[in-house]
Amino acid sequence: MGIDQLITPNTFGFIAAALTTIAFIPQVIKTWKSKKADDVSIVMLLMFITGLLFWIIYAIETNAFPVLIANIITFTLNVTILILKLIYGKRPTTAG
Template identity: 40%
Template structure:
């Protein structure tokens, strides 16, 4: 069953990579909601913390990477708004 967790973690984590790449390339964040991305990034951070608390490696790793991607997009949104 752990295999399913790793696949789910990889899919949900790397689904944000295209948005991060596009945002960095185009420097255009007009279609991104600041409120949504702020809440999303905070939520991912808390999932990451929770993963550390319970010692769940897929939860920790996937949310570390997702937090990095989301932080890039959020930073760009704040910079180019």
């Protein structure tokens, strides 16, 4: 098996998928630990999640497996961030 058999378009797709998906993990961890999501834009999240849904549909229709897996995971991470934002955004602030 030569290097040309290992480096296929799907190889690049999986690498791109891994990097762009992993990029959201620090935000999930930060939001979870700090229990604050003030710095996360709800409009951006909603637009991004909608875009991810379209990527998922595209990937299903074109049988683009790396795109499908990456966007399902990224969708899950971003919905988690959205849920945390909604939960932590409802907390009353204390004057002091």
